[in-house]
């Protein structure tokens with residue numbers, strides 16, 4: 340009898356568990372951007388577990404009523420430095436410092452990034468990303484899904500190493516758990532000279548490709564074409580590239596991630612915190628002000644090239660975490676980008692660039708339930724991207740200010 344009772348109790352518990360697993364969440368929306376440029380009106384999104392299972396205007400009862408808002412897939416930022424923070428003295432400390440203080444600062448960066456509507460980010464350039472990525476993936480910390488390059492390959496001319504040594508460096512990152520390889524192939528806009536030879540660049544990108552890893556190349560001017568010829572996956576920044584270089588990117592299917600302002604504006608807004616830290620003498624700020632128009636012009640140049648795949652990346656770092664969407668505003672307001680194209684560049688296009696189209700970047704059955712809502716219509720007023728009032732990542736609601 341007791342045994343039977345136990346079995347019955349167990350069966351009840353199992354039944355309750357399966358009911359819990361099958362609990363559906365229904366989101367009502369009057370305007371849904373599908374992430375690919377399409378708009379659906381007056382529908383409901385049905386979520387089960389971590390995924391969207393169907394779009395069904397008759398589904399109910401409604402758990403979250405997001406009518407009157409713009410509902411879209413969680414944004415993807417292809418270029419952030421999630422651990423880069425200001426130190427206890429308020430000064431720029433870079434991305435590579437490891438201590439309890441910086442671990443907490445990085446966790447805070449991740450949280451505000453998620454609450455700003457970014458459900459996936461690609462962090463390019465610090466081994467400290469690894470514990471943060473893994474703790475978020477386990478659900479221990481709130482934050483966006485993180486892909487990381489771990490340690491980047493810093494171009495230093497001959498000192499970078501022989502092609503074989505560069506291949507070994509790439510393999511080392513893969514073994515350490517890198518999701519992609521970041522390569523610094525050029526200096527800065529002011530000093531755009533190549534820091535890697537064509538042979539070195541080819542070794543890095545070819546070895547990564549053999550390992551199934553994408554390569555993101557920090558490049559300006561001549562390094563843009565060189566990276567395309569080397570078979571690399573994506574160009575970061577790209578400023579000073581010629582039209583012929585950009586056409587080569589189209590031919591080779593290489594992605595371009597140019598910035599239209601946030602990263603430079605952030606240095607100016609937070610000047611006191613950056614001033615005097617490595618790379619930021621007083622003169623640097625005058626230069627930064629002068630090069631912002633180059634960034635705007637390069638965005639305008641890039642969007643005119645037919646077939647060029649322009650992806651969203653903000654280069655968020657200390658001072659701009661959680662303000663990633665300002666770069667969307669800059670692209671539209673100052674770079675001439677069409678508002679829907681800007682949205683798609685941070686949704687399905689970014690997912691495609693990450694090789695994750697079957698998981699994120701669209702609102703469609705079978706995809707992760709990464710769903711955000713804006714108070715406003717970004718097609719009419721791009722500053723609506725500042726007003727993220729609802730954030731769901733993988734079926735879990737992290738923000739719901741529309742109560």
Ligand SMILES: [Zn+2]
Pocket residue numbers: 418419420463654
């Ligand atoms: Zn960067």
